[in-house]
Amino acid sequence: MTDQTLLVLPAGIPWVLAAVFALLDGRRRWVGRIAAVGLGVSFVSMVALALRVLRDGPVEVVAGNWPAGVGIVLRADALGVAFAVVSIGVMLVSLLYEVSLGMRSRTFPAVVLFMAAGLTGLFLTGDIFNFYVFFEVSVTAAYVLTSYRERDYQVRAAFIFAIVNLFGSVVFLIAAASLYHVTGSLEMQTVAERLGETSPNSAITIAVAIFVAFSLKLGLFPFHFWLPAVYVGSHPPVAAILSGALANIGSYGLLRFGGILPDQLALGTYAVLILGSASIIYGALQSISRSDVSEVLAYSAIGQAGYILLALGLGGPVGFSAAVIYAVVNSLNKALLFLVAGLRGPLVGAAFAVGALSVAGVPPAVGFIAKIAVFKAALAAGAGGGTAGAVGTVVFVTVIFVGGALSFVYMFQIYQRVFLAREPQGGHVEKPSPRATRALVGVLAALVLVFGLWPEPLLVLGEEAAAVLTGSPGDVSGGGDSP
Amino acid sequence: MILAFSLAVAVVFGSGVFLVIQRDLLRVVVGIVLISNSASLFIVAAGLTRGAVPIVPLPGGDGASASDPLVQAMALTALIITSSVTALLLSLIYRLYVSHDTMDIEDISVAELREAEALERKNRPEIEENPEKGPAAEELEERSR
Numbered sequence: 108m109t110d111q112t113l114l115v116l117p118a119g120i121p122w123v124l125a126a127v128f129a130l131l132d133g134r135r136r137w138v139g140r141i142a143a144v145g146l147g148v149s150f151v152s153m154v155a156l157a158l159r160v161l162r163d164g165p166v167e168v169v170a171g172n173w174p175a176g177v178g179i180v181l182r183a184d185a186l187g188v189a190f191a192v193v194s195i196g197v198m199l200v201s202l203l204y205e206v207s208l209g210m211r212s213r214t215f216p217a218v219v220l221f222m223a224a225g226l227t228g229l230f231l232t233g234d235i236f237n238f239y240v241f242f243e244v245s246v247t248a249a250y251v252l253t254s255y256r257e258r259d260y261q262v263r264a265a266f267i268f269a270i271v272n273l274f275g276s277v278v279f280l281i282a283a284a285s286l287y288h289v290t291g292s293l294e295m296q297t298v299a300e301r302l303g304e305t306s307p308n309s310a311i312t313i314a315v316a317i318f319v320a321f322s323l324k325l326g327l328f329p330f331h332f333w334l335p336a337v338y339v340g341s342h343p344p345v346a347a348i349l350s351g352a353l354a355n356i357g358s359y360g361l362l363r364f365g366g367i368l369p370d371q372l373a374l375g376t377y378a379v380l381i382l383g384s385a386s387i388i389y390g391a392l393q394s395i396s397r398s399d400v401s402e403v404l405a406y407s408a409i410g411q412a413g414y415i416l417l418a419l420g421l422g423g424p425v426g427f428s429a430a431v432i433y434a435v436v437n438s439l440n441k442a443l444l445f446l447v448a449g450l451r452g453p454l455v456g457a458a459f460a461v462g463a464l465s466v467a468g469v470p471p472a473v474g475f476i477a478k479i480a481v482f483k484a485a486l487a488a489g490a491g492g493g494t495a496g497a498v499g500t501v502v503f504v505t506v507i508f509v510g511g512a513l514s515f516v517y518m519f520q521i522y523q524r525v526f527l528a529r530e531p532q533g534g535h536v537e538k539p540s541p542r543a544t545r546a547l548v549g550v551l552a553a554l555v556l557v558f559g560l561w562p563e564p565l566l567v568l569g570e571e572a573a574a575v576l577t578g579s580p581g582d583v584s585g586g587g588d589s590p
Numbered sequence: 591m592i593l594a595f596s597l598a599v600a601v602v603f604g605s606g607v608f609l610v611i612q613r614d615l616l617r618v619v620v621g622i623v624l625i626s627n628s629a630s631l632f633i634v635a636a637g638l639t640r641g642a643v644p645i646v647p648l649p650g651g652d653g654a655s656a657s658d659p660l661v662q663a664m665a666l667t668a669l670i671i672t673s674s675v676t677a678l679l680l681s682l683i684y685r686l687y688v689s690h691d692t693m694d695i696e697d698i699s700v701a702e703l704r705e706a707e708a709l710e711r712k713n714r715p716e717i718e719e720n721p722e723k724g725p726a727a728e729e730l731e732e733r734s735r
Contacts, residue, residue, distance in 0.1 A: 236664055236667070240667060240671070243671045243675075247671075247674070247675055247678065250675075250678060250682075251678065254682060254685075257685065259686065259689055259690070259698070259701075259702055259705075260702055262682055262685050262686055263686065263695075263698060263699070263702070265682055266615070266679065266682045266683065266686070269675070269678070269679055269682070270610065270618060270622055270679075273622050273625070273626065273675060274610075274622070274625065277625050277626055277628075277629045280629045280632075280633070280668060281629050281632050284629075284632055284633040284636040284637075284661075284664070285636060287636060287637070287660070287661070287664075288636035288637065293660075
């Protein structure tokens with residue numbers, strides 16, 4: 108298979124299927140199953156593409172056979188495929204979960220497929236405006252998904268979500284237009300090259316606009332106000348998709364544009380670090396004070412996003428790779444926890460405990476690897492900085508440690524309340540959930556454990572992705588896959 | 591020209607923000623439409639150059655003096671996205687209007703709180719033993735003041 112087809116397949120398959128499924132009734136079982144198979148094929152082609160990229164370096168295609176510099180560039184590099192694989196994986200599991208529970212709406216499979224197409228396109232594009240278009244495709248699908256099941260509070264949550272995110276999109280669009288104005292190009296690499304020659308004033312304004320737009324998507328501390336309202340009311344698979352796949356747009360965008368605007372990122376290091384730390388502490392404290400499972404998880408998402416921002420602010424190859432690893436691990440954790448929260452029955456509690464350990468960063472769960480990566484970034488950043496560096500290191504290590512300890516407390520608080528309660532509330536015994544859904548959750552929990560015990564693939568992915576951002580050609584020979 | 595455009599963008603964006611912070615959901619939607627349109631205006635302003643119509647800059651001809659077609663394409667795409675999202679938003683508020691008979695966001699959230707409390711009371715009868723004021727009653731009281 109040529110690189111060209113391999114690059115188009117992961118976004119192309121769900122896109123074509125979504126258009127077809129929009130006409131079919133998703134409540135029928137076979138429709139949901141075929142949609143899941145389609146998304147599965149897309150996932151497999153995505154993994155194949157990821158392996159190709161990690162082995163031979165980035166794959167690039169100019170759409171429509173236009174000469175380079177004119178046509179829209181599609182590019183798959185380690186950073187993009189890392190996010191794409193985990194996002195599509197989370198969506199696949201959530202779709203299977205909903206298929207085995209039984210769909211309640213005719214549009215659900217089509218909307219999930221549209222979102223998969225949008226997300227894959229977004230992670231695999233090398234063009235800023237194309238990025239915006241795919242971004243809109245996926246968030247519009249997310250608005251529809253949020254209102255799934257059509258309870259009043261869900262519709263209201265979808266409305267809030269749409270308004271806030273549209274605002275973020277507009278800010279990003281304005282930043283994209285400004286980038287085009289100052290550099291005369293929309294191609295990410297060209298923009299990055301030409302930005303050095305532009306006036307620093309306009310570049311820093313653009314950088315701030317981009318930062319605000321993606322922080323809004325990710326739900327970082329001062330921009331988080333919409334997040335609890337949306338996550339709390341949502342149906343479990345929808346919450347898993349929003350938190351495990353859609354929120355990746357925010358972390359990917361911050362990382363990608365951090366690579367395009369490195370000088371501006373360096374200038375704003377302190378702001379980024381402080382916001383990240385504030386996010387960690389705020390999210391953890393709010394989570395501890397809540398009692399509802401989905402509410403705790405929603406606030407925990409704010410805190411976890413803070414770690415990604417902290418790693419991004421620490422910067423350098425170690426910091427970027429920590430941010431990528433943390434983002435990937437966080438998607439897995441959140442998908443697992445949101446899905447488990449809706450289930451009852453044997454083994455569900457164990458799966459939740461695995462997710463809880465992972466969020467708290469306790470071995471053998473994969474969260475441990477992610478926390479260690481951020482720790483390492485904090486140490487590396489302080490190593491060359493004299494006294495100020497040492498003080499900074501102490502502060503950040505403390506923040507990371509306190510955040511981890513607090514997350515341990517809130518995760519096991521809800522574990523105790525939900526899964527260890529001897530007397531079921533109201534006196535009736537709850538029916539265990541369907542076996543298929545519990546099996547899916549078990550698979551996710553097993554993945555969390557496997558990557559915790561055998562983290563090499565994840566670490567290689569993180570390093571390669573960081574190499575894309577720092578501009579140094581990474582070790583593309585793909586070694587280190589063996590334990 | 592630049593000043594005129596920036597003023598226009600600022601006024602449209604500002605009016606949009608003013609509408610978004612209203613209570614009436616329909617006004618919120620109109621506000622977000624205005625904000626999106628200010629972005630389209632901004633895109634057009636970003637590529638403001640004088641030149642010929644850019645349909646076919648013939649090779650060898652004076653292609654260099656054609657004005658930039660890319661911003662127009664970008665603005666068009668942004669407009670299409672805005673219009674489709676507006677349709678979605680309108681359908682969402684219609685759905686809320688059908689079930690609550692109101693477009694006011696606060697009325698809707700109070701009604702929701704009341705429903706949630708009713709549900710809670712039905713599921714957990716022990717709450718009724720100490721009749722405490724629920725959040726909806728408090729909210730109503732606060733608003734009547």
